[in-house]
Amino acid sequence: MRRGDDALAAISLVSRLCADRVQPLKASEFWKLSTRLGQGPSCLLGMKADDLAAAHDFIGDFAHRIGALMGRATALAFELERLEQSGIRTLTPFDLHYPTRWPERLGHKAPPLLYAAGTTELLGIAGLGVVGSRDVSPTGAEVAVEAAKCAAVRNIPLVSGGSRGVDQLAMNAALDSGGAVVGVLADSLSRKLRDAHVRAAIHDGRAVMCAPYSPDAGFNAGNAMGRNKLIYAQAAVTLVVASDKGSGGTWTGATEALECQFGRVAVWRGLGEGPGNEGLERRGAVPVSEIEGLDALLDGDEADPTLDPPPLVAVTEQGTLFDSALS
Known part of the structure; x- marks a missing residue:
């Protein structure tokens, strides 16, 4: 490169x-x-x-x-x-496949450096985010799987964090359904690339794994909190399958996304939901009680140009650069 x-x-x-x-x-x-x-x-x-x-x-x-x-x-x-x-590219706002939705939605909170492996063109497509608790119930797990299948049918990437629980269930289901995935990691990218399932998906051109942290950096809570906002910014709509109430990474990430308008937030309201899901709806998340409701939200995102804030990025020959609107 x-x-x-x-x-x-x-x-x-x-x-x-x-x-x-x-x-x-x-x-x-x-x-x-x-x-x-x-x-x-x-x-x-x-x-x-x-x-x-x-x-x-x-x-x-x-x-x-x-x-x-x-x-x-x-x-x-x-x-x-x-x-x-080793197969890991380093992307900046001056590189072609750096995800421009991040500076558009996150402003000064967007990471200026991203390590990525796989089909980086997927970073330019607004996907369906699916997030939730690591300790999701079997019914909640089914919701995550069905949501991932929705992304595959629509031919858009499934965006998630790659962690145990909802993240991993959704990503695996998307790949098993012939879809594509964007994994935004808070753990070691190098370690993730040793996963045979991930390597196969990357080889097939159906996955990109990325992280704003050094590829060998291990998981910590701070990295997870920084990663969460990137999922919401990358996705057209992000579905919270199951959240704890008042605490935990899923709750914190969703409430921050709602307060700061990082992206559209939907929350599952049905069998398998978490104790915090009702609270997220009260804070402004769009309730979804059937998977078909995601199609309506995604159709609305495609049809309504006002759902995303005005671009703050000026395109250059080498990529993108914040303009004077950020001064």
Whole structure:
């Protein structure tokens, strides 16, 4: 994969692949810097702290920090090549298949760096999200499976987190039904790629597994919370099959998505629902009591252009870049 200078500069600014002491930029810092520059970050390559201070009015520690981050470009290029050889691509907003729905819906909370393996073109398609508790009931599990079949019939990707329970049940059902999946992971991408079922789906061109965290990073609650918003942003509609009430990852992710309008949230109201499902409906989630209701929601998403916020992304020859609306 040929790496553009803007993409390499973005990776230098935010990546944690290099074991050094310089602190990479957080997502919000990266987007604010991009807006401030008014152009791709390749203009920072090869510049020392004094040059940065003179050319871009960076001051003090920030100029030294940016200079040190830019100085990692060569070392990072070797790490990126290593990942490529293992089947993992590194996507930035300056790469073709970076999911543009994320910055459109998440703003400064969108990750500027994504590790992905598989058919990355699937990241450009709004899918059906299916999420829920790890300890889902047998009836709730059936709901997850039927929802996944709905995505396969509509020829759109099933979007989920790959965790035990609802996530894994839905993803497996979508693949078994001949559909495609987008797995947005909070656990190790490298480990996920050792799963024979996943490898077969990737080989068939029906899956992409991705994570905004280093490919070898293990699961933690913080990563899971950061991952949840990406599922809602990626999907046209996300169905919460079963949620705990007032706590837990599913509840927190759904309530955040509703409050921040990351994406359309539906909630299952029928046999197999969780104790928190009624509360999610009261907070604004669309109730669904039969799988056919998902078709109506998905048809509405396709027909109504107002369901998504106006794009905040300006397309460039190399990909996308936040425009001045984010200043």
